[in-house]
Amino acid sequence: MKLGDFKIHSLNGGITQIDGGAMFGVVPKALWTRKYEVNDKNQIPLPTHPILIQTEDKSILIDTGIGTSKLTAKERKNFGVEYESKIEEDLKALELTVEDIDYVLMTHLHFDHAAGLTDNEGRAIFKNAIHVIQQDEWHEFQSPNIRSKSTYWSKNDGDFKEKLLLFEKEIEIYPGIKLIHTGGHSYGHAIVTIESEGEKAVHMGDIFPTIAHRNPLWVTAYDDYPMQSIREKERLIPNFIIQDYWFLYYHDVTYFAVKFDKGNNKEIETYITRN
16 A cells, blocks of 8 residues: 555465454454354464555565464464465565565564564574564563463574664654554554654554454453553544544454544444455
């Protein structure tokens, strides 16, 4: 899609199949299955789609997918991985390589967003990029607790830390492109806002992972701080709708970008699908 002077692309970072109950928490299955497809194993398709922003002089990537050959056979089975990252092929189609990425912006460092940061030797995939991460998120990744160690994987660490830029509340890494700390899904979770020539978009990461999670109360069982996720969604989603933002999705199986109706902010006004 085009946003002002920017071009925004959805890349293929690989796919997972995650338990529907985990992705919708306490929401009854009878309700969430009206909004999102599910298979006979109670799994929902949860692809990973890193978002590439091309400005006049920079190539900026949001999150990195599940990588290539990073997951064990057991992990691929448990997470329903049917295929892994195709980022390099997608970049090639845009006449780019991983070496052309100038910034990598991380909403958070759970494995399905961070496995594409490094290869199996810990070498940075995007070796020329500055990697921007919220400070608390980075420190929990380095020293996870009894709960978070299941998704902050040490094998996703590596020499990208030699080009690491930490922030606390918010940072503008390029005119019109900001990371803003929200917490909720993880303590250091961040969202990304994008603005160019009066056009606006937001990627709310995993506090709004699919359009089925539009209701502020619909948060995942993976959210470490669900009340913080609810607080942020309750305030931010209506604000972004009123200001005519596009919502960009990393995980939604169907939608890449959506605008909601200002008059009835639960209704989709316009959209861009994956295909």
